[in-house]
Amino acid sequence: MGAVLEVTCHNTEHPPAGRAEERQLKQKSPVVMAVLMVAALLAACGSKKPTENPAETATAVPATTESGTQSAGIATVDASSSTAGQGALGPDGPLGSQRVIYFDFDSSEIRNEYVDVLAAHGRFLAGNANVRVRLEGHTDERGSREYNIGLGERRAQTVKRALALQGVQDAQIATVSYGEERPAAAGSDENAYSKNRRVEIVYIN
Amino acid sequence: MALCALLSLGAQAQLKIDITRGVTDPVPVAVVPFSRAVPADGGLDVAAVIQRDLESSGRFRALDRGVMPAQPNKASDVNAASWRAQRTDYVVVGRVVPGADSTVQLQFELVNVLSGQVLLNESVSVAQASVRNGAHRVADRIFEKITGIRGAFATRIAYISVDGAPPSQRYQLLVADADGENARVAMQSNQPIMSPTWSSDGEWLAYVSFENRVSAIFVQRIRTGERRQVSARVGVNGAPAFSPDGRKLALTLSGSTGNLDIYVLDLTSQTLTRITEDQAIDTEPAWSADGQTLYFTSDRGGGPQVYATAAQSGARARRITFGGSYAARPRVSPDGRMLAVVMQDATGFRVGVVDLASGQITPLSRGTLDESPSFAPNGSALIYAGRDRGQGVLAMVSVDGMISSRLKSDQGEVREPAWGPFLK
Numbered sequence: 001m002g003a004v005l006e007v008t009c010h011n012t013e014h015p016p017a018g019r020a021e022e023r024q025l026k027q028k029s030p031v032v033m034a035v036l037m038v039a040a041l042l043a044a045c046g047s048k049k050p051t052e053n054p055a056e057t058a059t060a061v062p063a064t065t066e067s068g069t070q071s072a073g074i075a076t077v078d079a080s081s082s083t084a085g086q087g088a089l090g091p092d093g094p095l096g097s098q099r100v101i102y103f104d105f106d107s108s109e110i111r112n113e114y115v116d117v118l119a120a121h122g123r124f125l126a127g128n129a130n131v132r133v134r135l136e137g138h139t140d141e142r143g144s145r146e147y148n149i150g151l152g153e154r155r156a157q158t159v160k161r162a163l164a165l166q167g168v169q170d171a172q173i174a175t176v177s178y179g180e181e182r183p184a185a186a187g188s189d190e191n192a193y194s195k196n197r198r199v200e201i202v203y204i205n
Numbered sequence: 206m207a208l209c210a211l212l213s214l215g216a217q218a219q220l221k222i223d224i225t226r227g228v229t230d231p232v233p234v235a236v237v238p239f240s241r242a243v244p245a246d247g248g249l250d251v252a253a254v255i256q257r258d259l260e261s262s263g264r265f266r267a268l269d270r271g272v273m274p275a276q277p278n279k280a281s282d283v284n285a286a287s288w289r290a291q292r293t294d295y296v297v298v299g300r301v302v303p304g305a306d307s308t309v310q311l312q313f314e315l316v317n318v319l320s321g322q323v324l325l326n327e328s329v330s331v332a333q334a335s336v337r338n339g340a341h342r343v344a345d346r347i348f349e350k351i352t353g354i355r356g357a358f359a360t361r362i363a364y365i366s367v368d369g370a371p372p373s374q375r376y377q378l379l380v381a382d383a384d385g386e387n388a389r390v391a392m393q394s395n396q397p398i399m400s401p402t403w404s405s406d407g408e409w410l411a412y413v414s415f416e417n418r419v420s421a422i423f424v425q426r427i428r429t430g431e432r433r434q435v436s437a438r439v440g441v442n443g444a445p446a447f448s449p450d451g452r453k454l455a456l457t458l459s460g461s462t463g464n465l466d467i468y469v470l471d472l473t474s475q476t477l478t479r480i481t482e483d484q485a486i487d488t489e490p491a492w493s494a495d496g497q498t499l500y501f502t503s504d505r506g507g508g509p510q511v512y513a514t515a516a517q518s519g520a521r522a523r524r525i526t527f528g529g530s531y532a533a534r535p536r537v538s539p540d541g542r543m544l545a546v547v548m549q550d551a552t553g554f555r556v557g558v559v560d561l562a563s564g565q566i567t568p569l570s571r572g573t574l575d576e577s578p579s580f581a582p583n584g585s586a587l588i589y590a591g592r593d594r595g596q597g598v599l600a601m602v603s604v605d606g607m608i609s610s611r612l613k614s615d616q617g618e619v620r621e622p623a624w625g626p627f628l629k
Contacts, residue, residue, distance in 0.1 A: 144489065145400065147509050149444075184371060
């Protein structure tokens with residue numbers, strides 16, 4: 001296994017305890033503003049659900065703008081597990097337990113219950129252009145293996161599009177499909193299958 | 206990280222064939238222990254290997270050694286009446302003798318004890334280290350003489366084994382004799398390995414490895430372990446298939462957009478030709494024997510079905526499978542008349558065959574999670590993967606569905622069998 005870095009972050013309500021160089025990096029970044037404008041544009045003209053996205057983007061924009069100018073909302077990249085419990089992406093944070101998106105059988109549609117979760121990831125990533133994610137698509141074991149690679153990729157792409165709607169840049173997102181090759185749960189029943197049809201959002205940097 | 210070497214495995218890693226269903230009227234045969242004049246042959250019981258091969262085909266019933274009326278080594282010493290009394294139709298006798306340059310000769314004769322006729326009187330010459338392979342070649346000749354079908358015992362299978370519980374599993378690509386013996390690890394990794402496939406000369410395997418956390422396609426020379434990464438493009442790199450002349454590889458790529466399409470990669474020039482261009486998942490290409498047609502899986506019509514297109518141009522694809530909700534992962538029979546596919550019916554996922562002339566699709570296996578069918582090089586049977594008590598297992602079924610067998614493994618999960626070509 002390669003090194004997987006654990007990412008923790010701090011939202012605007014909790015002032016950052018991140019390293020100084022991370023804050024400086026963030027202060028310098030004009031990219032954040034550009035991303036936000038793109039997000040607003042996407043929300044305004046690209047959305048198929050006008051009642052939903054502009055509102056979300058509207059709340060996201062001031063919050064992250066504030067973080068950009070006040071050097072708050074900084075992502076702290078830390079490979080050690082000792083700090084993993086902190087921040088929005090730590091187990092105790094708002095996104096901590098929500099890094100896996102589950103799917104229905106033979107479907108790559110985002111279930112309603114994950115819309116807000118993905119929007120939160122999207123806002124976080126849009127506001128932290130130096131943070132990257134790998135979206136790992138998986139299926140259950142039924143059907144042929146390479147076709148399932150296709151289904152897993154389709155799921156990862158659906159999640160990617162949902163993040164892009166929040167203004168996450170293409171370069172921040174990599175996708176990989178493992179099809180049925182890396183199940184989260186063993187077993188040949190719906191209980192295992194429902195845990196295996198998923199996209200894992202893996203933060204890398 | 207991946208290791209590539211042919212590592213020898215302990216005895217526990219073998220597969221054993223168990224007949225689960227044979228023909229109702231198997232041919233009664235007796236394979237008499239061969240006499241041995243070669244101390245350096247490793248002491249292999251050649252007759253036992255031949256007998257197991259014949260029995261594993263489901264078409265033969267072998268006479269127990271304990272009730273053999275005699276143990277002759279030459280056809281001239283076979284007393285036909287005494288074998289007929291044991292309800293035996295055919296008797297195999299033979300001798301292991303030294304050949305030139307530290308080779309071993311397996312001399313054998315096949316006697317029809319009903320007619321008294323000697324049907325075969327031949328000799329197979331092998332290196333001392335390859336006596337087992339020689340025994341398979343003897344079985345091939347006997348099988349062909351009696352059934353009229355070329356034997357495929359002296360061939361090999363490649364497959365994937367997986368051990369450990371999710372999410373930390375170890376993956377191995379193995380190559381074994383067709384009877385499951387003699388398994389060797391060709392490659393191993395702690396990330397998934399999938400889709401092994403043979404070149405038509407049996408020298409190379411192509412496969413997908415996630416050893417760098419993303420998919421990449423490798424080709425590997427089995428004998429030496431020499432390997433080459435031939436595709437590690439952005440997105441999916443999957444479903445490799447050697448062209449019949451071995452110069453090209455059909456494969457599936459997604460690019461950054463995630464749209465899987467089929468391409469052909471020229472292995473010498475590295476030229477990549479796009480074959481399909483469709484928003485659907487197009488994958489699992491398989492070449493026709495003449496290299497003119499590519500069969501593949503696509504869900505452009507809704508669910509996955511098998512389509513065919515011109516291998517040079519990708520000219521307008523035509524749908525091959527109808528009438529079921531799911532038909533995927535085609536493999537072309539050696540005579541080009543059938544496709545083996547994974548299909549779904551009311552009971553689950555099974556392997557079946559599609560008659561290309563009539564379009565008729567026939568399920569062959571009886572499991573509920575069967576997949577990855579691969580034709581024997583003589584076209585008489587399929588090897589495929591299924592599940593039994595939560596464990597991935599390999600099984601075989603004859604193309605008429607009459608005979609089925611199981612390759613038992615105690616090495617953990619086994620999957621994705623690929624039956625290699627006849628060895629030259």
